[in-house]
Each structure stands twice: as C-alpha cells, then as structure tokens.
Amino acid sequence: MGVAGCGKSTVAARLATALGCALIEGDDFHLPQSQHKMRHGIALDDADRWPWLDRLGVLLAEAPGGAVLSCSALKRRYRERLRAAVPALQTVFIDIGPEEARARVAARPAHLFPPSLVASQFEALEPPLGEPGVLRVDAMQPRAVQGEAILRWLGHAAPQPLMETPP
Numbered sequence: 640m641g642v643a644g645c646g647k648s649t650v651a652a653r654l655a656t657a658l659g660c661a662l663i664e665g666d667d668f669h670l671p672q673s674q675h676k677m678r679h680g681i682a683l684d685d686a687d688r689w690p691w692l693d694r695l696g697v698l699l700a701e702a703p704g705g706a707v708l709s710c711s712a713l714k715r716r717y718r719e720r721l722r723a724a725v726p727a728l729q730t731v732f733i734d735i736g737p738e739e740a741r742a743r744v745a746a747r748p749a750h751l752f753p754p755s756l757v758a759s760q761f762e763a764l765e766p767p768l769g770e771p772g773v774l775r776v777d778a779m780q781p782r783a784v785q786g787e788a789i790l791r792w793l794g795h796a797a798p799q800p801l802m803e804t805p806p
C-alpha cells in the first residue's frame with residue numbers, strides 16, 4: 640500500500656516472483672468510471688473505491704496459495720475492509736514524501752494517473768502505523784533492500800538471485 644508512485648507495483652511484482660504466488664495488480668480492477676476520472680485528473684472518493692476494494696478482497700481471499708496485492712489502500716477503513724475479507728492480511732506500507740512521489744509519477748510515461756493528482760493522495764493517506772500486521776518500508780531504499788526486508792519480515796529467507804535482478 641501507499642500513494643501513487645511509491646513503488647507498490649514494483650515491490651509487489653518482485654515479491655510475487657520470490658514467493659511463487661499470484662500477483663494482483665489493484666490498478667487493473669478499478670471500475671471504468673474510476674479509470675476515466677483519474678485519466679481526467681479527478682481524484683477518486685470513497686464511493687469509487689468501495690466496490691473496487693470489495694472485488695480485491697474477494698480475489699485475495701480466493702487466491703489458491705495466497706497472493707500479493709498492489710493496492711493504494713490509503714485510508715484505515717479501506718484496510719479494515721480488506722482485512723475483513725482476509726483476516727491474515729499482512730501489509731507493507733511503502734512510505735514516500737510528496738516531492739519524490741510527484742517526481743516518480745511525472746517521469747512515468749503513459750499511465751492512467753496524472754501528476755496533478757499526487758497531492759490528493761497525501762490528503763487521503765492515513766498512515767497505517769500501529770495497525771496489526773504492518774511493515775513500513777522506506778520508498779527511497781534500493782528495490783533489493785526493500786525486497787529482502789519484506790521477505791525477512793514474512794519469515795522467508797531472501798532468494799538472492801531473484802531479488803538482485805536490476806530494475
């Protein structure tokens with residue numbers, strides 16, 4: 640979880656590979672009208688996100704062998720909704736500052752999420768610190784360091800060859 644540009648997709652894809660489980664890319668499941676809003680620079684609201692979160696909760700709960708989900712999950716109540724679907728959910732919060740997030744989003748070509756919306760992500764963000772089953776990861780750390788920390792936290796030995804692949 641985390642704001643746009645924090646590195647959710649990157650970390651989730653690496654984790655799914657390392658763990659040998661399914662990857663669910665949350666952005667792929669936004670409703671068409673939500674995608675349309677973001678493309679046109681309109682921030683999502685709770686009404687846009689509830690059906691999306693419920694779909695993601697079902698996908699997670701039904702994934703045989705578990706899954707890694709990349710999902711903004713910005714507010715506490717969104718995470719509670721996901722935890723209601725998957726009580727054993729473990730959450731990695733990729734923590735990034737507004738300037739770096741905006742720079743990363745602006746540098747990314749052809750994506751549904753415009754840099755103009757990054758500020759709204761920080762307005763919505765309720766950091767999950769203190770909630771059950773949460774690891775905070777610094778977005779500015781190298782990808783391999785993040786991957787190793789997460790795998791260690793999950794109780795898995797880091798498979799070095801997988802995590803050392805270049806970006």
Ligand SMILES: Nc1ncnc2c1ncn2[C@@H]1O[C@H](COP(=O)(O)OP(=O)(O)OP(=O)(O)O)[C@@H](O)[C@H]1O
Nearest residue numbers: 642643644645646647648649743752778780781782
């Ligand atoms: N640890 C890192 N160090 C430097 N750059 C990174 C790191 N992790 C990801 N990036 C880069 O930051 C950009 C955003 O990453 P990514 O798309 O994974 O973020 P995201 O949180 O999934 O964003 P969004 O939700 O908007 O899709 C990408 O260009 C990615 O290569």
Ligand SMILES: O=C(O)[C@H](O)[C@@H](O)[C@H](O)[C@H](O)CO
Nearest residue numbers: 642643644666683711712752
């Ligand atoms: O809840 C939200 O506002 C969305 O999920 C966003 O976070 C974006 O979809 C994503 O970050 C852009 O790729």
